[in-house]
Structures are given as C-alpha cells and as structure tokens.
Amino acid sequence: MDSSNRVNFVHRDEIWKAHVQLEKNSAKVWPNKWGFLTEAYGEYHTESLKLKEEMKVGPSPPVPPTTQALIGWRSGHSHLQFEKYGLVHHGRRSFLKELGWPQGARP
Template sequence: MEDPQRTSEPINFVHQDEIWKAHIKVEKDSAAVWPNKWGSLTEVYKEYQKESVKLKEVVRLEPPGDPAARPLTPPDKLIQVAPSPPVPQTTQALIGWRSSHSHLQLEKYATVHHGRRSFLKELGWPCDACS
C-alpha cells in the first residue's frame, strides 16, 4: 500500500484509508449489480457445458476410424536433422556460427524484406512532403 520510493513525503494514513474504503465500496456495489446485468451469461454457460458433455460422449462412442488400420509413423521419417558443423574454437566465432552455413539458416525460403516500401511513394508524393 505504501510506496517505498516516496520516503521524503509524510504518509497520510487517513487519506489512504478513505481511498481503500472507496475501492471496497465499488467492489461490493458491482458485485451486487452483476447478477442483474450479466446473470444471463451463467445460464448460457451451463447450457454450453451440457452440450459439450453430450458432444464428448458422442465422440467417445464413435471413434473416427480403426486405430489398427493405419500404423504409426516413426518420428525419424517425419523429422530430419542434419549434422551440425564443428563448434568454433573461440567464443568470438561462436556468435552466429550456425547461421554461416546456408543449410542451417533460419530463413529457409528467402530473406525477409519487411518495411522496405515507402508510404509516400505509394501515394505518388515526393519524399520531402512530410518531415
């Protein structure tokens, strides 16, 4: 409640207590008004829960397919990891050592060119139009 940064000014405990009481009063008033304003949401949420339970039971009863019909694919066929280049000798060379190899770079398809366009050029205005 008290700010440790402001040690030079005296703390008015009565004023802080009044602020706290106002916060509590707002909380109590809003809690009393909430069912009248938003109470209908609780009924809709209960209906939604009942429907979701019914849908889950239907999904459990009728599986989409026979799991024995298709074999599981081993992860070795899905994920292919290339061997890493040797680790550099110095810590200075360690920065960006994997990105220096083209097959290990993060941008696999092309370099990203965001923000290269000018709004003024798109409108056909001279570049000195805004400063």
C-alpha cells in the same frame, strides 16, 4: 523526513474504503446486469458434454517400423483422416471469366 516520502494514512484508508464499497455495490448489481451469462454457461456446458460423448477416437494403427513410413501413417487410414466430411475443394476463379471476357484478353 522528506515531504515526498510522507504517507497520509487517513487518505489511504479513505481510498481503501471507497474501493471496498465499490466492490460491494458491484456484487449487488452483477446478477441483474450480467446474470444471463451464468445461464449461457450452463447451456454451453451441457452441449459440450453431449459433443464429448458423441466424439469417440478409435485406436491408432500400429506404428510403422521405419521413420520414413512414419510420415503420414495415420492419415493413410480413412477413419483417422482430418477431413471426416470429405475433401475440401477450393475452385480457382478467373477474373476474366467472371467478367465474361475471352481467356486470352488482356485488361
């Protein structure tokens, strides 16, 4: 056998034992170090269940007979629109206006 192909089974066994021991120690330490995550997950789970109960999806309106009418057919109904809390208005800002310069001025 070539020396590069030789396997030291005792050495491999010691490495395996060290890995197993590390896993056991980590399992003992985990609740003290990361146990708060289980409580946070429980809170998250109860909150998500509450939100699922509050959100009800209504029935869809009938499907339009033509493919042209199919585009945007759900958004035409106010109760099915994505913006439930009103339209989003992003105002345009002017750099000149923020500096208090006249609109025709060039920087």
